[in-house]
Amino acid sequence: MRLLLWMQPRSHAAALWSIGLLASVAVLVTIVFLPLQPGGRDLTPTAAVLFFGSVAVFVIGCWVARYRRIPTLVAWALGPLLAVLAIVVLDLLTSDVSVAAQVFFFFPTLYGASQLRRAGAVVMTAASVVGVSIVVLASLPLAAAAPDIGYVSAALITTAVLLIRSGERQDELVTRLERMAAVDALTGLATRRVLDEAARSAITGAGSHEGTSLILLDVDEFKSVNDRYGHPGGDEVLVQLADYLVRSARRDDVVCRLGGDEMAVLLPGCSVAALQRRAEQIVAEVATHPFMLHSGEEIRVSVSVGLANAPADAVDLQGLYLRADRALYEAKRSGRNRVGMLADDSPHPRVE
Numbered sequence: 001m002r003l004l005l006w007m008q009p010r011s012h013a014a015a016l017w018s019i020g021l022l023a024s025v026a027v028l029v030t031i032v033f034l035p036l037q038p039g040g041r042d043l044t045p046t047a048a049v050l051f052f053g054s055v056a057v058f059v060i061g062c063w064v065a066r067y068r069r070i071p072t073l074v075a076w077a078l079g080p081l082l083a084v085l086a087i088v089v090l091d092l093l094t095s096d097v098s099v100a101a102q103v104f105f106f107f108p109t110l111y112g113a114s115q116l117r118r119a120g121a122v123v124m125t126a127a128s129v130v131g132v133s134i135v136v137l138a139s140l141p142l143a144a145a146a147p148d149i150g151y152v153s154a155a156l157i158t159t160a161v162l163l164i165r166s167g168e169r170q171d172e173l174v175t176r177l178e179r180m181a182a183v184d185a186l187t188g189l190a191t192r193r194v195l196d197e198a199a200r201s202a203i204t205g206a207g208s209h210e211g212t213s214l215i216l217l218d219v220d221e222f223k224s225v226n227d228r229y230g231h232p233g234g235d236e237v238l239v240q241l242a243d244y245l246v247r248s249a250r251r252d253d254v255v256c257r258l259g260g261d262e263m264a265v266l267l268p269g270c271s272v273a274a275l276q277r278r279a280e281q282i283v284a285e286v287a288t289h290p291f292m293l294h295s296g297e298e299i300r301v302s303v304s305v306g307l308a309n310a311p312a313d314a315v316d317l318q319g320l321y322l323r324a325d326r327a328l329y330e331a332k333r334s335g336r337n338r339v340g341m342l343a344d345d346s347p348h349p350r351v352e
Contacts, residue, residue, distance in 0.1 A: 006119040007077035010171075015076070015115045022107045023083075084108045084127045091135040102152050105132050109156050113163030121167075125160040129153045184257040186235055187242035195256035195266055199317050202268040203310050213270040215279055216306040216324040220336040222261040225301065229293060234261075237291050237301055244289060248282070264324075272309045279305045279339045287337060302337035304328060313342065 009015035084105070091101045105128040112124025132152050136145040182194050190198075202212040219225065219237065226234040238261060245255045245265060254266040267275060283305055290298045306328025314320040323342060331340030 003123070004073040004077045006123060007080065007116060008073065008120070009076065009115040010117065010167075011115075012076075015111075018111055018115050019079075022111055026104055026107060080108055080111055080124055081127055084124075084131045088131045088134055092138055095139055097136050097139045097148070101135070102132055102148070105129075105152070106156065106159065109160050110163070113160040114167065117171075118164055118168065121160055121164050125156055128156050132156070187239055187257050189242050189246070189255050189257040189263065192256060192258050195254055195258075195264055196317065198254045198268075199266055199320065202266065203317060203320070210269050210271040210274070211309050211311055212320070213267040213272070213275040213307065213309045214320050214324045215265040215267070215275070215282070216258075216321075216328045217263055217265075217282065217303045218328070219261040220302045220304055220332070222301075225299070229297075229299070233293050233295075233299075236293050237299070240289075240291050241286065241301075241303075244286065245282070248285075270309070272312050275307055275309055276339065276341065279307050279341075283337060283339055304331040304336045305339045306331055307339060307341040 087104050087108075091097070094101070108131075109125050109128045112121040116124065129149075129152075133145075133149050136148050139145075140148070182191055183189070184191055199212065199214070219241065222234065222237075225237055238257075242255070242257065242263065245263060249255050249265060250267070252268050256264045256266070258264055265278075267278065270278070283303060287300070287302045289300075291301060292298055306324045306326070308314055308320050308323035308327060310316075310320045313323045327340040327342050329340070330342065331338050334340070
């Protein structure tokens with residue numbers, strides 16, 4: 001079972017494209033250059049049937065995988081290994097141990113090293129090395145076969161190592177970029193993208209009858225903090241505020257930095273009454289919380305908060321944001337350091 005997992009490509013679409021390219025090149029080169037080889041080496045009827053039959057099976061298999069959408073663990077695991085077996089059988093039937101024949105063993109290695117993760121790439125490289133060894137040993141004595149096997153195996157392994165390392169570095173880069181897109185570099189909070197995905201899931205899912213609540217907040221007069229203490233001082237305030245929000249959040253809550261000094265807390269399964277209490281707690285505790293700067297100076301800040309609940313205030317994600325944003329505006333317009341929540345008779349926004 002582990003072998004089946006090793007042989008699964010990173011991307012099925014990219015793997016199909018790679019297989020198609022490698023197989024097309026192999027077929028084209030064979031058709032064009034086989035008649036031009038010294039001695040006019042031709043395929044025997046048996047080899048010809050096997051060769052073109054393999055091509056037909058390959059084409060049908062790619063079509064089924066591409067358009068019928070039925071890729072399976074077994075097919076992805078056995079397909080590349082059967083390709084190595086087909087190369088071995090064709091070379092044995094034609095008694096061909098030339099470089100022209102052995103070079104095709106690079107194709108399965110290239111596929112494995114570029115499309116599979118390390119374990120699968122090692123399997124494909126090992127299969128190619130074994131295939132080369134079988135073909136050469138079947139036609140040459142051990143003493144004559146050893147150099148050919150050694151040279152080709154060294155080239156196969158080196159190619160695989162370079163491609164595997166390149167693929168792993170690319171995977172690390174993609175992982176790093178995905179993390180950067182999901183986590184705010186300054187505060188360690190989730191980004192807007194993560195919050196959006198969580199909010200959509202909470203709103204559209206079965207969820208709780210209490211609904212999904214959203215808190216939007218920003219620091220009052222944050223520009224004056226930056227002006228007085230510099231941006232490093234403002235950053236320290238944001239980091240400590242983020243830490244407080246995370247420590248006071250429930251397990252399923254999502255705390256996010258939207259940008260600048262604006263943050264959000266998504267509360268799945270939170271009623272309007274519980275939302276109001278939570279928001280008032282945040283406003284009160286932030287106002288009395290000492291924010292310590294690296295200089296040793298202690299400062300105080302306050303926050304304004306806007307609230308919204310789905311489905312009480314909105315029926316979709318954009319409407320929820322708009323409702324909470326309008327409530328935040330009302331809190332700031334009314335004097336800051338308070339909770340804003342629109343009246344129940346306010347129109348429920350729905351933004352398509």
